[in-house]
Amino acid sequence: MSRARGPGPEKLPRAVVRRRSGVHGFGLYARDFIPQDTRIIEYLGERITKAEAQRREDRRLERLAAGGDGCVYIFEVNERHDLDGDVPWNAARRINHSCTPNCETQKVRGRIWIVARRDIAPGEELNYDYGFDFAEWRDHPCRCGTAACAGYIVNTGQRWRVRRLRAEERPTGKLR
Ligand SMILES: [Zn+2]
Numbered sequence: 001m002s003r004a005r006g007p008g009p010e011k012l013p014r015a016v017v018r019r020r021s022g023v024h025g026f027g028l029y030a031r032d033f034i035p036q037d038t039r040i041i042e043y044l045g046e047r048i049t050k051a052e053a054q055r056r057e058d059r060r061l062e063r064l065a066a067g068g069d070g071c072v073y074i075f076e077v078n079e080r081h082d083l084d085g086d087v088p089w090n091a092a093r094r095i096n097h098s099c100t101p102n103c104e105t106q107k108v109r110g111r112i113w114i115v116a117r118r119d120i121a122p123g124e125e126l127n128y129d130y131g132f133d134f135a136e137w138r139d140h141p142c143r144c145g146t147a148a149c150a151g152y153i154v155n156t157g158q159r160w161r162v163r164r165l166r167a168e169e170r171p172t173g174k175l176r
Contacts, residue, residue, distance in 0.1 A: 010091035013041050016126070023096045023143050027125045034120040043075065043092040043105065043112040045085035053082040070139050072132065075105070075112050083112060097153050098127035100146035131155035137162050 012018060015034055021027030034040060048056070053074050064070030073086035073093055085093045092114050095103070103126050106115045114128060132140055132153050140153035150159040151166060 039113045044090040045083040097130040098144040099149040103128040134158040
């Protein structure tokens with residue numbers, strides 16, 4: 001655990017298990033029934049200034065441009081601070097995105113929680129909407145497979161723009 005500068009390796013609440021996901025990498029799954037509105041797990045991380053968050057975001061975009069890992073783990077906490085969840089003790093970083101999620105993130109007094117949006121059955125994969133900005137939609141393909149999926153991870157308000165662009169790009173077979 002050379003990277004562990006914090007509270008040690010990741011810990012999972014009793015109601016949650018880690019398993020390989022059909023969507024992406026490892027995911028978190030409900031072990032037990034989880035009622036709607038339950039605060040399931042805290043999204044932990046390193047509290048950083050906005051300037052540091054920007055520096056890390058620039059590095060992430062460089063990695064992405066070089067064909068590397070472009071995952072986003074930085075959350076806005078308030079006007080002065082962000083939270084970088086890319087730390088080994090943050091088990092919640094494994095939760096995948098879905099366009100029809102069963103969880104959501106909630107800020108409670110400067111902390112971020114993953115909360116059940118509805119009742120969740122044992123064995124269901126937990127997911128929330130990453131809500132990425134439209135600007136870099138092409139960098140984040142989505143494989144959630146739900147009916148609401150736009151094929152890319154983009155916040156709900158802007159999914160129609162992605163759908164329209166993709167429809168325009170699709171060859172129609174018509175003669176011009
Ligand atoms: Zn999707």
